Amino acid sequence: MWFWLALGGSIFSSLSIIINKKALRSINPTVLTWVLFAFPIPFLLVYFVVQGFPSVGSLFWIGVFCSAFMFVISKTLTMESIKHDDLSKVYPLNSLSSVFAYFLALLFLSEHITVVALLGLIVSVFGVYILNAGKRGEGLLEPLKYLVKHKGSRIIIIASLLGGATAVTDKMAILGSVTNDPLLPLLAENSIMVLILFFYMQKRERDWTDQVKGNWRWLLIAGILYFITNIFVFTSFAGGPVALAIGIKKLQVLFILVLSLILFKDKPSRYAWLGSVLMLIGVLMIKLGG
Numbered sequence: 001m002w003f004w005l006a007l008g009g010s011i012f013s014s015l016s017i018i019i020n021k022k023a024l025r026s027i028n029p030t031v032l033t034w035v036l037f038a039f040p041i042p043f044l045l046v047y048f049v050v051q052g053f054p055s056v057g058s059l060f061w062i063g064v065f066c067s068a069f070m071f072v073i074s075k076t077l078t079m080e081s082i083k084h085d086d087l088s089k090v091y092p093l094n095s096l097s098s099v100f101a102y103f104l105a106l107l108f109l110s111e112h113i114t115v116v117a118l119l120g121l122i123v124s125v126f127g128v129y130i131l132n133a134g135k136r137g138e139g140l141l142e143p144l145k146y147l148v149k150h151k152g153s154r155i156i157i158i159a160s161l162l163g164g165a166t167a168v169t170d171k172m173a174i175l176g177s178v179t180n181d182p183l184l185p186l187l188a189e190n191s192i193m194v195l196i197l198f199f200y201m202q203k204r205e206r207d208w209t210d211q212v213k214g215n216w217r218w219l220l221i222a223g224i225l226y227f228i229t230n231i232f233v234f235t236s237f238a239g240g241p242v243a244l245a246i247g248i249k250k251l252q253v254l255f256i257l258v259l260s261l262i263l264f265k266d267k268p269s270r271y272a273w274l275g276s277v278l279m280l281i282g283v284l285m286i287k288l289g290g
Contacts (some may be wrong), residue, residue, distance in 0.1 A: 001239055002236045002237075002238075002239035002240030003236075003240065003286070006232070006233065006236035006240070006246075006248035006249055007248055008232040009229050009233040009249050010248060010249045010250070010251040011252075011255055012228045012232060013229045013233075013252040014252040014253075014255035014259060015255075015259075016222065016225040017256060018259065019218065019221050019222045022218060023218040023222050026211075026214070027212075027215050027218075028211060030201060030204070030205060030208075031201065031205055031212065032219070032222065033076050033197060034194060034198065034208070035212060035222065035223055036075075036223060036226040037072075037190045037197065038194045038223075039223030039226065040187075040226075040227040040230065041187065041191060041194065044183055044186065045187065047183065048183075048187065053184070054179040054181055054184060055177070056177045056184070058176070059173070059175060059176030060172075060173050060176025060177050060184075060188075061173075061176070062169075062172060062173075062176070063172030063173030063185065064169075064185055064188045064189050064192070065192065066166075066169040066172075067170050067185070067189050068188075068189045068192035068193050068196070070162045070165055070166045070169070071162070071163070071193065072197060073158075073159075074159045074160075074166060075159075076197075077155045077156065077158060077162075078156070078163070097160040097161065097164035097167075098121060098124075098164065098243055098250060099121070099122070099164075099243075100160070100164035100165070101165070101167045101168055101242050101246050102243035104164065104165055104168040105168050105171070105241065105242045105243050108172070109168060109171055109172070109175075109242070111241045111242060111243070113243065114289040115289070116285055116288055116289030117286050117288075117289030118289075119285055119289075120247075120281075120283065120284070120286035120288075120289055121243060121244060121247045121282065121286060122282070123279075123281055123285060124248075124279050124281075124282025124283055124286065125247065125250070125282070127274075127277070127278030127279035127281075127282055128250045128253055128275065128279060129275070130271050130274055130278065167243075167245070170185055171238075173188070174234070174237060180238055181238075182234035182235045182237060182238040183231070183234065185234065186231075233245070236248075247286060248283055248286060250279070251279060251283060253279075254276050254279050254280075257272055
């Protein structure tokens with residue numbers, strides 16, 4: 001079941017990225033990030049008031065606080081990379097997050113996956129890199145060259161590594177509750193991140209309320225899509241290996257390619273087709289080996 005949940009997460013994530021890109025034309029990345037974190041909180045509170053809050057242990061709080069602090073940084077940096085075109089040149093390296101998550105999950109969660117699934121993860125990650133790197137027609141080594149030349153572009157690497165680490169601490173938080181309810185860490189983490197960004201915006205983004213009011217329609221859609229994405233992703237973490245779930249979620253770039261082809265008539269490059277094929281082969285191997 002975790003496989004299909006991760007796949008659903010990748011579909012909604014692709015829609016979320018497209019809407020976020022639209023919203024970022026008139027709103028600051030930090031403000032958008034805050035809205036995405038804040039939107040699910042009322043719904044999750046109602047859910048747990050009705051269902052009851054399960055007991056949690058120290059592992060839960062360790063996972064929640066680590067995830068909250070790492071993810072708020074990772075998400076904000078990622079939003080910056082989406083907003084600024086130069087940083088998107090190195091975005092293909094974001095695919096490394098699933099590999100990083102694999103080693104962390106092996107170390108801290110003792111998660112072992114089959115050889116076939118591991119090979120599928122590697123093939124899929126390579127496919128993601130090729131698909132993204134080939135978008136500009138500048139060659140597959142361009143992201144690495146750009147990374148060496150421009151030190152500022154390395155923030156996406158930091159975001160990628162933090163993203164992989166966050167997935168592992170998310171799983172720790174899920175395992176730290178008696179019921180292993182994946183929505184409880186989501187509520188706790190979002191609440192912490194909302195507070196962190198709120199105090200930041202009060203000092204640095206004095207017009208953040210005006211930005212929210214002026215873009216509430218796009219932000220509403222963005223919030224709904226991001227909430228649904230998180231439900232799928234966190235539930236997949238609870239039921240399966242973290243690294244494989246992240247690897248499948250990376251299919252979002254393939255779905256974005258398909259949506260661009262349908263909606264905007266964008267013609268994929270040969271690299272995009274090659275990357276797509278590799279991703280599909282990798283995901284099939286994950287399904288067979290997982």
